[in-house]
Amino acid sequence: VNVSSQVIAAMETQLSNGPTCNNTSNGPSTITNNCSSPVESGSVEDSKTNLIVNYLPQNMTQEELKSLFGSIGEIESCKLVRDKITGQSLGYGFVNYVDPKDAEKAINTLNGLRLQTKTIKVSYARPSSASIRDANLYVSGLPKTMTQKELEQLFSQYGRIITSRILVDQVTGVSRGVGFIRFDRRVEAEEAIKGLNCQKPPGATEPITVKFANNPSQKTSQALLSQLYQSPNRRYPGPLAQQAQRFRLDNLLNMAYGVKSRFSPMAIDGVTSLAGINIPGHAGTGWCIFVYNLAPDADESILWQMFGPFGAVTNVKVIRDFNTNKCKGFGFVTMTNYDEAAVAIASLNGYRLGDRVLQVSFKTNKTHKA
DNA sequence: TAAAATT
Secondary structure, eight states: OHHHHHHHHHHHHHHTSSTTHHHHOOOOOOOOOOOOOTTTTTSTTSOSSEEEEESOOTTOOHHHHHHHHHTTSOEEEEEEEEOTTTOOEEEEEEEEESSHHHHHHHHHHHTTOEETTEEOEEEEOOOOOGGGSSOEEEEESOOTTOOHHHHHHHHGGGSOEEEEEEEEOTTTOOEEEEEEEEESSHHHHHHHHHHHTTOOOTTOSSOOEEEEOOOTHHHHHHHHHHHHHTOGGGSSOOHHHHHHHHHHHHHHHHHHHOOOOTTSTHHHHHHHTTTTOOOTTBOSSSEEEEEEOOOTTOOHHHHHHHHGGGSOEEEEEEEEOTTTOOEEEEEEEEESOHHHHHHHHHHHTTOEETTEEOEEEEOOOGGGOO
8 A cells, every 4th residue: 555655646746747637637525425324324235345436437347347446355246337228337336345344445545546537436335225316416606716615515504415526617727616516315405406596605696506417428328429420421421431430430439438440559450460470468358568576565456556547457467476475576467558558658667666667568478489 | 507426
């Protein structure tokens, strides 16, 4: 954990060297879910093993989720929640451990971990119930000077707030005067609408609007479909238009599913692997990266933390001595996309981890070398 | 005036 925090701190420095600090952070409030309520405390539903994971990258699969959290301890079950129609990730999921201690360790280790443009949130799942659904409010007309803390103070009189957020201009960082409040229970949200909609917050000159937030899941699939359907070249496809259309389709698929196809460097493999040419690092299911000079106590989570921010990571492995179970000084990381793997290697090769300088490269197939 | 929080 000590080494892990060093990596996270270093990655923060590495990744925040542009003006994208505001758009890359999710900015959710860090209010802790305390899932024990007087009524449900001690019941089987009040689980100390079941976690909800929020703000997952769009292209993260259930297998990647399981692999990431499986690096902490044995998982009883794992589910990435997807759109029922399109199958797209809704950006959150559940991980249920066998051992409550592993669930606690996962919160301590993985909450706040940066993966690509997201900062994931790991917390105990509340017992599933209709009373906690549709408890999210959309608030507009807020004074631009109002802080997240002040927003929470205004709404907290109506119930327990799970998350709060004020949207800000991506360039200036100034409040856009709109935000979200998620209550623990729907009845609390209903009372907040009654009490605060069309009311002026203390010191404000204009009344605010408070209503139930829309469900964001429908819009994405519709936007993708209409974007495809309304493409100008769609009605009269000649060869060029078809190619352009294909390019847009690839981009859409890439945005929606993280899929790369023939316009990406992955396509090189489709030709060269047929010709029997070995490509360094490519193992068929992704790009395998060799990481050398890891400490004896290195574990899988450190590899996730180092490589996850660069893109889709499907697997990590620390090679250990059979008898001592200590890391033998190296490990492997598999990344889906060539370009993300290349950036990760360029960024992490020569990286100083504690008192060690890492060597990072595509894995070479030594058995085929002379 | 809109970001993926209950399987």
